[in-house]
Amino acid sequence: MSEPKSTITDVPPSSGWNARASLRCVFCGAEAPIGTLPVGCQACDAQPAAPLEVVYDDAGFEPENLKDAIAHLRQFRQPIEGSALVSLGRSASTPLVPVPKLGHDLWVKNETTNATWSHKDRTHEVSVGAARLLGSRGVVASSTGNHGAAAAAHATKAGLPSLVFCHPDASDIAMLMIRAYGGVVAQLPTDDARQLLSDVVDDGWFPATTMDPAVSVKSNPYGAEGYKSIAYEVVEALQRLPATVLVPSASGDTLYGVMKGFADVAELMGGRMPRIVAVPPTGAAPLVLSMEAGHSVRVDDAKSVALSIADPFTGRHALIALQRWGGSAVAVTDDSIVSAVKALAAEGLLVEPASAAGLAGYWDLRDAGQIDTTGPTVLLVTNSGAKWPRELADEFPGSALRTSNEVRAELQRKLAGGER
Ligand SMILES: [Zn+2]
Numbered sequence: 001m002s003e004p005k006s007t008i009t010d011v012p013p014s015s016g017w018n019a020r021a022s023l024r025c026v027f028c029g030a031e032a033p034i035g036t037l038p039v040g041c042q043a044c045d046a047q048p049a050a051p052l053e054v055v056y057d058d059a060g061f062e063p064e065n066l067k068d069a070i071a072h073l074r075q076f077r078q079p080i081e082g083s084a085l086v087s088l089g090r091s092a093s094t095p096l097v098p099v100p101k102l103g104h105d106l107w108v109k110n111e112t113t114n115a116t117w118s119h120k121d122r123t124h125e126v127s128v129g130a131a132r133l134l135g136s137r138g139v140v141a142s143s144t145g146n147h148g149a150a151a152a153a154h155a156t157k158a159g160l161p162s163l164v165f166c167h168p169d170a171s172d173i174a175m176l177m178i179r180a181y182g183g184v185v186a187q188l189p190t191d192d193a194r195q196l197l198s199d200v201v202d203d204g205w206f207p208a209t210t211m212d213p214a215v216s217v218k219s220n221p222y223g224a225e226g227y228k229s230i231a232y233e234v235v236e237a238l239q240r241l242p243a244t245v246l247v248p249s250a251s252g253d254t255l256y257g258v259m260k261g262f263a264d265v266a267e268l269m270g271g272r273m274p275r276i277v278a279v280p281p282t283g284a285a286p287l288v289l290s291m292e293a294g295h296s297v298r299v300d301d302a303k304s305v306a307l308s309i310a311d312p313f314t315g316r317h318a319l320i321a322l323q324r325w326g327g328s329a330v331a332v333t334d335d336s337i338v339s340a341v342k343a344l345a346a347e348g349l350l351v352e353p354a355s356a357a358g359l360a361g362y363w364d365l366r367d368a369g370q371i372d373t374t375g376p377t378v379l380l381v382t383n384s385g386a387k388w389p390r391e392l393a394d395e396f397p398g399s400a401l402r403t404s405n406e407v408r409a410e411l412q413r414k415l416a417g418g419e420r
Pocket of ligand 1: 025026027028029030041042043044045050
């Protein structure tokens with residue numbers, strides 16, 4: 001392997017930061033040094049300040065095979081060194097599960113097996129690692145549940161306090177998890193929460209939020225890099241790039257990170273970039289509207305059964321990711337999402353509504369004859385249903401039977417009807 005040449009000279013290799021990485025504005029291309037935490041680009045006049053992304057100077061590397069390529073990406077295309085990650089032991093890949101009953105060459109990337117039952121563990125491994133390197137006083141996040149629980153878990157692992165501003169309808173279990181991890185749970189009016197989040201970041205807390213200050217007031221460019229490993233693991237499991245990947249989407253960090261990961265592999269191995277389809281719910285689809293308009297569009301009264309992806313606006317980096325790497329966005333109805341929750345449960349996978357959006361999107365594409373059958377299709381299933389008992393109780397009503405006769409009658413009914 002040829003040794004990549006670094007243009008970054010002011011970061012010693014032992015700092016914990018990747019000396020081959022730097023920050024770059026997604027709009028104007030101005031660079032900023034790695035290991036800093038500016039609120040968006042300070043060089044151009046975008047309002048709010050433009051998102052910064054991490055870029056890597058590892059030109060010249062030519063992998064001999066896929067294994068070689070993935071090993072290189074894991075080591076050299078992360079903003080912080082492996083030893084600086086805050087890990088809850090997520091060393092193994094999450095499962096890639098075939099679901100042939102649901103579709104031809106269809107696979108589920110099951111992220112519910114992470115430590116906090118969510119793909120969010122991936123972003124906080126990196127962002128809380130960055131917080132620790134920066135000497136942050138604590139970690140602050142905004143969340144409907146999954147993001148905050150993962151932030152608090154990684155913060156306590158790093159020995160840092162956490163503060164999570166929770167949505168009014170946030171998952172009770174997620175809020176319990178945050179408290180169990182020693183975090184502070186706050187449910188404030190939106191404007192108060194945004195102001196206080198901004199204040200505590202100014203006071204030295206790390207914003208474990210999104211890439212785009214337009215979404216989260218204070219942003220960090222590092223966390224989204226953690227999602228790239230989803231793509232690396234999918235390629236490792238399939239031993240090829242998939243043809244299509246469906247990603248439940250809201251603020252856009254997951255979408256950006258997953259797309260960047262596949263683009264990394266396609267670049268190094270010379271394969272075709274998978275078609276990435278972002279899937280928001282129809283009641284909160286700012287990404288679809290923004291793609292149509294060509295700029296960020298806010299949705300008033302955003303609402304969906306899929307609360308985790310029912311955001312009123314999306315990050316500008318999500319739009320750029322779809323444009324840069326050739327993706328698309330399709331909105332799905334709440335009815336279709338609920339059907340997808342049930343279909344995944346019938347496969348033994350209990351997921352929250354937002355996590356079933358990918359399957360709902362798959363159905364829409366399949367019905368329109370738009371599934372590429374030349375390669376595998378992967379559904380990203382992001383979060384477990386375990387945090388959302390209230391929402392799932394509506395979809396799976398019933399109670400335990402209390403007499404032997406009731407049980408016998410129910411078994412008869414199941415066997416006669418051929419039901420599960
Ligand atoms: Zn700029």
